[in-house]
Amino acid sequence: MTEKGSKPLIKCRDVAIAYDKLLAAEGITFDVFEGDYICITGENGSGKSTLLKGILGLNPLKSGKIDYFGISKREIGYLPQQTSIQRDFPASVYEVVISGCLGKRGIRPYYNKKERQLADYNIERLGIADLKKRSYRELSGGQQQRVMFARALCASERMILLDEPITGLDPMVTAELYSIIRQLNNDGVTVIMVSHDASGAIREAKKILHLDTTMKFFGTAEEYIQSDIGKRFLSR
Amino acid sequence: MIMDLLSYEFIRRALFVGVLVAVCSALLGVSLVLRRYSMIGDGLSHVGFGAMSVALAMNVAPLAVSIPVVILAAFLMLRISENSKIKGDAVIALISSSSIALGVIVTSLTSGLNVDVYSYMFGSIYSISKDDAWIAGGLACVVIIIWVLFFDKIFAVTFDESFASATGTKSGVWNTVIALLTAITVVVGMRVIGTLLISSLIIFPVLTSMQVFKSYKSVTISAACVSVAAFVIGVAVSFAFSTPTAATVVVTNLVCFGLFCLIGGIRKGSRKNG
Numbered sequence: 001m002t003e004k005g006s007k008p009l010i011k012c013r014d015v016a017i018a019y020d021k022l023l024a025a026e027g028i029t030f031d032v033f034e035g036d037y038i039c040i041t042g043e044n045g046s047g048k049s050t051l052l053k054g055i056l057g058l059n060p061l062k063s064g065k066i067d068y069f070g071i072s073k074r075e076i077g078y079l080p081q082q083t084s085i086q087r088d089f090p091a092s093v094y095e096v097v098i099s100g101c102l103g104k105r106g107i108r109p110y111y112n113k114k115e116r117q118l119a120d121y122n123i124e125r126l127g128i129a130d131l132k133k134r135s136y137r138e139l140s141g142g143q144q145q146r147v148m149f150a151r152a153l154c155a156s157e158r159m160i161l162l163d164e165p166i167t168g169l170d171p172m173v174t175a176e177l178y179s180i181i182r183q184l185n186n187d188g189v190t191v192i193m194v195s196h197d198a199s200g201a202i203r204e205a206k207k208i209l210h211l212d213t214t215m216k217f218f219g220t221a222e223e224y225i226q227s228d229i230g231k232r233f234l235s236r
Numbered sequence: 237m238i239m240d241l242l243s244y245e246f247i248r249r250a251l252f253v254g255v256l257v258a259v260c261s262a263l264l265g266v267s268l269v270l271r272r273y274s275m276i277g278d279g280l281s282h283v284g285f286g287a288m289s290v291a292l293a294m295n296v297a298p299l300a301v302s303i304p305v306v307i308l309a310a311f312l313m314l315r316i317s318e319n320s321k322i323k324g325d326a327v328i329a330l331i332s333s334s335s336i337a338l339g340v341i342v343t344s345l346t347s348g349l350n351v352d353v354y355s356y357m358f359g360s361i362y363s364i365s366k367d368d369a370w371i372a373g374g375l376a377c378v379v380i381i382i383w384v385l386f387f388d389k390i391f392a393v394t395f396d397e398s399f400a401s402a403t404g405t406k407s408g409v410w411n412t413v414i415a416l417l418t419a420i421t422v423v424v425g426m427r428v429i430g431t432l433l434i435s436s437l438i439i440f441p442v443l444t445s446m447q448v449f450k451s452y453k454s455v456t457i458s459a460a461c462v463s464v465a466a467f468v469i470g471v472a473v474s475f476a477f478s479t480p481t482a483a484t485v486v487v488t489n490l491v492c493f494g495l496f497c498l499i500g501g502i503r504k505g506s507r508k509n510g
């Protein structure tokens with residue numbers, strides 16, 4: 001495989017996560033290497049978001065373990081599957097983006113120059129500089145996703161977890177976002193993305209993780225296309 | 237006339253406590269309304285009424301009983317709202333109407349609807365004692381200082397709890413802080429503006445500001461200003477026309493809301509045309 005020489009950032013070993021009695025994910029074992037681009041696919045309710053939250057430390061593990069090497073849980077940028085609250089929340093684009101720096105700030109009660117510059121840099125990088133002062137709730141779905149991206153990048157330059165960043169966007173905007181992700185990955189950002197867009201996933205990502213509560217497949221995109229489960233999922 | 241009024245100590249005290257309560261309730265309102273927890277403010281004030289009626293009937297200090305009870309209720313209600321399995325708003329309505337029922341029964345069995353109970357229902361801004369004023373002032377300062385110092389953290393937790401937690405902000409702790417401060421504000425506010433109307437002080441200024449302002453910071457600052465302005469104007473008007481103070485403050489808030497809606501509408505219209 002390609003990761004010869006590079007070292008793992010995260011090792012998941014036989015991870016299981018449950019809500020009360022409901023087992024949402026189990027038997028998940030895989031490594032994340034520096035510079036990886038992994039796409040997690042699976043049906044609705046197959047435990048994709050649950051697994052991401054497990055990696056972020058938001059969901060406690062029922063069993064198994066996740067080890068982090070040279071990266072802490074807090075140094076992972078996160079783009080959550082959107083909640084309904086945000087849709088009518090009065091907040092400017094800048095306020096949302098810079099809130100990604102909060103983890104770096106510690107107990108200091110204000111953002112320093114470096115953090116403000118980082119926010120500006122990521123706003124620029126995602127091409128939303130002209131929206132900086134606009135209200136988040138007035139933006140289109142695609143623009144909102146770019147804001148979420150910029151915020152995730154403020155939290156981490158090294159690794160971002162994206163939960164369905166392209167769901168509900170039109171093909172044009174989807175293509176743009178894919179190219180942004182590709183660009184970030186080329187810049188050395190490790191990407192783990194949840195997506196329902198199977199054809200996009202095999203085209204864009206280097207590796208695929210197929211979930212159906214248990215891990216059904218983990219390997220390169222080429223291997224996935226050849227596998228039974230991949231063929232079935234792709235031909236839906 | 238204003239100078240004449242301000243020469244009375246009880247009026248100065250009323251304005252001092254009232255303005256602080258107005259600022260606190262506006263600040264907390266931003267968090268509660270934006271998370272769709274408006275019901276909690278309302279529910280807490282009713283729990284406060286129940287606790288207070290019982291305290292008056294048993295002849296113990298009302299604040300000493302109602303503050304812990306309301307704090308407890310605040311935790312309970314936040315828990316319930318977060319748990320998606322239970323119908324949060326319905327349970328909160330149950331708790332709040334049960335508290336009123338309990339309060340009314342206890343009151344009628346003992347003293348009947350006396351002046352004290354009445355004053356907690358509709359506020360008694362001019363009969364605030366020096367001690368009450370100090371307590372209210374101190375608590376209000378705590379709320380405001382916490383808000384200023386942790387403005388960005390409260391924003392992050394309110395806007396997107398899972399992202400905030402993922403980057404190391406302790407959302408649970410902040411939710412607890414918000415619940416605690418809400419409880420304190422509701423109890424202190426009951427003295428000034430009354431059980432029945434305190435929740436309007438939490439909800440109105442935020443809704444009003446959201447009609448015009450677009451960023452979190454501007455909404456927060458505007459809510460605090462609107463709240464104070466509406467309070468002071470309401471008190472002045474109630475003097476001029478000898479109307480009940482608390483009710484007049486609420487109506488002033490309603491007028492502000494109407495005005496801001498109008499401004500917001502005009503702005504939107506002109507943007508579309510221009």
Ligand SMILES: Nc1ncnc2c1ncn2[C@@H]1O[C@H](COP(=O)(O)OP(=O)(O)OP(=O)(O)O)[C@@H](O)[C@H]1O
Nearest residue numbers: 019022024042043044045046047048049050051081
């Ligand atoms: N907070 C929660 N409490 C209880 N059960 C939950 C919770 N979140 C998810 N679940 C359950 O866990 C299972 C996996 O959910 P999860 O959100 O991980 O699925 P998903 O693969 O992300 O689905 P989707 O594609 O719809 O986003 C589902 O059966 C869901 O009902």
Ligand SMILES: [Mg+2]
Nearest residue numbers: 048049050081
């Ligand atoms: Mg999901």
